[in-house]
Amino acid sequence: MIGTRIFIFPGDALRPLVAGKPRTGPATSPAAQILMAHTSMVQRTVSDLSPAGAHASRNALLELTKGLILDHFDDCEPAFTPALAQAAKDLADARLTDAELSPSAIAAQLHVSVRTLQRAFASLDESFSAYIRRRRLEEAAEALTASGLQLSISEAAALRHFTDSSHFIRALKKQYHATPAQLARRLT
Known part of the structure; x- marks a missing residue:
């Protein structure tokens, strides 16, 4: 299938949520976009991660996966802010010629507040509007x-x-x- 992504995770961590059955859903859901942004980010930086960084990335990945399964994630969780910022960048990059592109449009697409999006960019060198x-x-x-x-x-x-x-x-x-x-x- 075009555009299909399959994720396989440790069963013990997610078994209570999935009851051993595969889950499917739209890749365009906010939780899926943030999960995909996080996995792409980890994939690009995995060789540079310290053991503590790898552990933190794994934990964030599991929490984001739980959010995907439950169709909700904790947008105030600091561990998710890099993934949220990356998902916002990915969406913005795909819409650069769109006159309606704005922080509020991307926040709405990710089902977060504009303030949450601003907090995700606070640790970066530029605001989302500047990006x-x-x-x-x-x-x-x-x-x-x-x-x-x-x-x-x-x-x-x-x-x-x-x-x-x-x-x-x-x-x-x-x-x-x-x-x-x-x-x-x-x-x-």
Whole structure:
């Protein structure tokens, strides 16, 4: 099946919840998205985890799995905040061209409050709004410098939902310390 993910977990930890029967559900549920974000994060960093980090990741994985089975997770649990932040990033990255992309839209999609989403990003170097803005600028810079594409600055700004070209140019200069033309020369 396309888009199917199968997770196998230690039976002892989850047996009371599943009664030995397989469980299925939509991969788009908030609990599933957060669980998948956590597993992807662990997969990318497993070789760098200390024994304590591996144990904490395992415990968070089990708790997130319980949340998936019960179709609810404790959004105030500090151990889940990295997974929640990653799930929000994944959703935002998939919707960068969406004019409706906002912290409140992503919070609603994950069934958490905007404040909970903000708390998840509090330990990171940027807010969720800043993450969206940075990613949109990265995508715009890539589109402006891609060979074969001849986007104007105003087209690139509009595609990434900046209010006008001058606002976009200022944001691009702040992030890349270059105008769009300088950036294109630098990256080509």
